[in-house]
Amino acid sequence: MPELPEVETVARHLQKVVLGRTITQVRVLYGKAVEGATPEEFARGVQGQKISGVGRRGKYLLIDLANGRRLAAHLRLSGRMIVSAPWEPIDKYAQVVFSLDDGQELRFGDVRKFGRIAFLGERECGALHSRLGVEPLSDDFTVEVMAEILRDRKTRIKPLLLDQKFIAGLGNIYVDEALFLAGIHPAREARSISPEETARLHGAIRRVLAASIANRGTTLVDYRNADGSRGNNREALLVFRRTGQPCPRCGTAVERLKLGGRGTHICPKCQR
Numbered sequence: 001m002p003e004l005p006e007v008e009t010v011a012r013h014l015q016k017v018v019l020g021r022t023i024t025q026v027r028v029l030y031g032k033a034v035e036g037a038t039p040e041e042f043a044r045g046v047q048g049q050k051i052s053g054v055g056r057r058g059k060y061l062l063i064d065l066a067n068g069r070r071l072a073a074h075l076r077l078s079g080r081m082i083v084s085a086p087w088e089p090i091d092k093y094a095q096v097v098f099s100l101d102d103g104q105e106l107r108f109g110d111v112r113k114f115g116r117i118a119f120l121g122e123r124e125c126g127a128l129h130s131r132l133g134v135e136p137l138s139d140d141f142t143v144e145v146m147a148e149i150l151r152d153r154k155t156r157i158k159p160l161l162l163d164q165k166f167i168a169g170l171g172n173i174y175v176d177e178a179l180f181l182a183g184i185h186p187a188r189e190a191r192s193i194s195p196e197e198t199a200r201l202h203g204a205i206r207r208v209l210a211a212s213i214a215n216r217g218t219t220l221v222d223y224r225n226a227d228g229s230r231g232n233n234r235e236a237l238l239v240f241r242r243t244g245q246p247c248p249r250c251g252t253a254v255e256r257l258k259l260g261g262r263g264t265h266i267c268p269k270c271q272r
């Protein structure tokens with residue numbers, strides 16, 4: 001389940017190794033992986049194009065082409081975008097393979113085949129951008145913006161934080177971690193959160209994301225960086241998937257509950 005830190009880690013690696021390369025060939029091995037174009041249109045629009053930019057917006061990995069088109073890859077639950085040598089065998093989960101002019105291949109795949117690459121023009125890029133909320137590591141994400149997101153909302157705080165139209169890039173792992181750090185119970189109504197808690201939550205969101213990027217993301221099962229390596233952040237998690245283990249702050253056993261259908265990890269003593 002790649003979230004902001006995992007996608008950011010992939011984007012940073014791709015910036016180093018594929019930026020400026022030309023895509024010489026595209027093979028769409030699983031047609032449903034491509035959105036916004038037929039596999040043939042996709043191949044026509046991408047082949048021969050230079051990669052002029054690599055970035056991230058929310059949980060989307062963005063690859064800009066010299067012709068003004070943009071690829072927005074969403075890794076969903078178990079997607080991967082990996083730079084491989086052409087002689088390495090293509091696994092059965094590969095969905096789209098891009099051959100590059102330096103002989104490397106960029107392979108997009110997903111064990112569950114849920115991963116998608118949208119082929120975007122300028123208008124669709126704008127639509128994607130406006131559909132997503134603030135970038136939590138940007139200067140735009142201030143305590144005041146956090147307060148504005150929470151104001152008057154009866155929604156529970158966890159589902160609100162997972163909603164990409166408010167804050168882009170958070171998923172189950174980092175919401176649980178940030179709420180723990182801030183000492184806030186995930187079932188609280190957003191509007192019940194005090195100004196002091198709002199400031200703590202704002203800081204906690206930025207801390208858990210930045211720490212995970214520094215650790216190159218969290219690998220639970222499937223996530224891999226673009227060089228195929230695992231992320232190192234799992235050991236740094238404080239409550240997520242630590243059910244029954246002692247809370248690092250007070251020693252109480254971490255509990256798992258269901259909230260909005262999502263497994264949620266809390267310290268019942270530290271989070272009120």
Ligand SMILES: [Zn+2]
Nearest residue numbers: 247250267270
């Ligand atoms: Zn505790």
